Amino acid sequence: MKAKINTCFQTWKHAVVYMKPLPKAMLLLAMLAALLVFPLIMTQNYIIHIVINCFIYITLSLSLNIIIGWSGQFSLGHVAFYGMGAYFTALMMLKGGINFWLATLISALAVGVISWILCRPTLKLRGDYLAVVTLGMGEVFRLICNNWTAVTRGSRGLPNIPKPELFGFVFQSKASFYYLGLAIFLLTLVFVSRLNTSGFGMALRTIKEDDVAAASIGIHPVRFKLVSFVIGCMIASVAGSFYAVYLGFISPSSFEFSESMSMMAMVVLGGMGSIPGVIIGSTVLTALPEMLRSLSDYRLVIYGALMVLMMIFRPGGIWGSKNRMLNIYKVKAMGGKKKVMSGE
Amino acid sequence: MLLQMIINGLTLGCVYAMVALGYSMVYGVLQIVNWAHADVLMIGTFIAVTLTNVLHMPIATVILLAAGITAVIGMLVERLAYRTIKSSDRKLAVLVSALGMSTFLQNLAQLIWGSGTSQLQLFTKKTYTLGSVGLTNIQLIIFATTAVMLALLYVVVNKTKMGVAMRACSTSIANAKLMGINTNAIISLTFGLGAVAAGIGGLCIGNYYNAVYSTMGYMLGMKAFAAAILGGIGSLPGAVLGGFIMGIVECLGAGYISTGYQDAYAFLVLFIILILRPSGILGAKYVDKV
DSSP, X not given: OHHHHHHHHHHHHHHHHHTOHHHHHHHHHHHHHHHHHHHHHOOOHHHHHHHHHHHHHHHHHHXXXXXXXXXXXXXXXXXXXXXXXXXXXXXXXXXXXXXXXXXXXXXXXXXXXHHHHHHHHHTTBOTHHHHHHHHHHHHHHHHHHHHOHHHHOGGGOBOOOOOOEETTEEOOSHHHHHHHHHHHHHHHHHHHHHHHHSHHHHHHHHHHHOHHHHHHTXXXXXXXXXXXXXXXXXXXHHHHHHHHHHHSOBOGGGGSHHHHHHXXXXXXXXXXXXXXXXXXXXXXXXXXXXXXXXXXXXXXXXHHHHHHHHHHHOXXXXXXXXXXXXXXXXHHXXXXXXXXXXXX | OHHHHHHHHHHHHHHHHHHHHHHHHHHHHHSOOOTTHHHHHHHHHHHHHIIIIITOOOHHHHHHHHHHHHHHHHHHHIXXXXXXXXXXXXXXXXXXXXXXXXXXXXXXXXXXXXXXXXXXXXXXXXXXXXXXXXXXXXXXXXXXXXXXXXXXXXXXXXXXXXXXXXXXXXXXXXHHHHTTOOHHHHHHHHHHXXXXXXXXXXXXXXXXXXXXXXXXXXXXXXXXXXXXHHHOTTOHHHHHHHXXXXXXXXXXXXXXXXXXXXXXXXXXXXXXXXXXXXXXXXXXXXXXXX
């Protein structure tokens, strides 16, 4: 029985190895086509709503992945930058009458500048210190939204955010928002994949592995970390802008710490640092609670337990462990065996 | 007015100090931050609520039982979420696992005790007035409890064999092992001791505000952690000093600036201290940074 399974596995593995180039491209095209025609086939608005939510969370966790997965900085305040994007866009559209596209651009730039200013002094910190400082940023942002009632209307939130418009076409229906969300998701995906294989991405991972070694070969750790942090925050801001116009209403309760926690769980579950992993992780964690409505009370209990269990049994995440096993340094160091050194 | 605020600040500071001790002790031994610390405290306080309001036990029994159960939960958390981690990227893995544990405990409490606020009244409130300053018996009890807890911890860490072993672990776990110290047991005990101090702190603040809720650990823990960093993480007198400063700053800020931002002052102090002196007031000069 075991031998049979093994043979099956070998055959499958060969199939994957030898047939890889063609089916992978075709698979991606087929997935893209499926995503494009999806709202034409699906008539249930509820399902489309879930998929749009998935797009938002995938974009968010891809941006968080740049910060956590690649440059190894533990940010627990990602929700603040997501919320800033949403609030800036909503305020500009409501009070300034600026159109969505310009507002999104300005918010992203503003969030970039703010994250630069906030993080410049703190990025020298590492690990737990950075985690608690970023958590503080998220908390302070929420407190400002709650207390600066003259601008943000406090906990009553900002209602009636106008819908975006493009050459006279108003995004009104769920399907139109679906395509807008899909566009944002695909743009982020392309950007992040390019970043992953670029010199910049390599430099980030070098810093994550060992920042002293990185500094010794001319990679300035603080500068690269700062830029990756700013990029991540700007992408989150775009997701926030989209969230604001999609729902048409935002309030501080949408940007609580538990949102940061969910994003973190998505990145960790999928596999820190792996793009397909993060996409799978966020899709599963967004769609699953919707499918299992009866379990919604247990959602965060399950998230918490999953994070602990993942760290114990599969620290690389669902997808990430593949990369770990193929890590040539470790495989060679252990005499060709697929073991990962435990330890200090 | 000022004196009143300082007294109220000191009361909060006592609680922060007791919670901060747990962070500092665990950091001293393992160099990790126990993110689930404050949630252990919350569970312990809820257990005290059940013991008092449902089972109607006498106060002494409640305090002893709650402290004992909190210690056991603290050790369990260490056993389940920290000792089991054997990843190559240990620091990040421990952080994620600790956060997961914290989320788990918080939402578990919400499932068991509901998301509302429970009442905890171990002592009924009596107010004494001295001139313009009001002082409640609960505040006095908190001061006394803190003094006793600090004295006890001082004796345990500095005068007992276990304390010597703990200090040995905080210097180097590998060397402590070579000296024949059962390091796993010591780490477990450290978590237990920290949880007891925090659990007592939780009872104090639960009784002070007469409110216990599932997210109480979150803000309390953050402020206590900020206090531990402020005093110098890993240093026990530092944690106490940081706790007092944090409590007073918070009350003065709430009194003179705005109560809406009460929770933000702790973080502001934290930003400033991390930028100016990341090792804290009484901490060693070394700090983990690039």
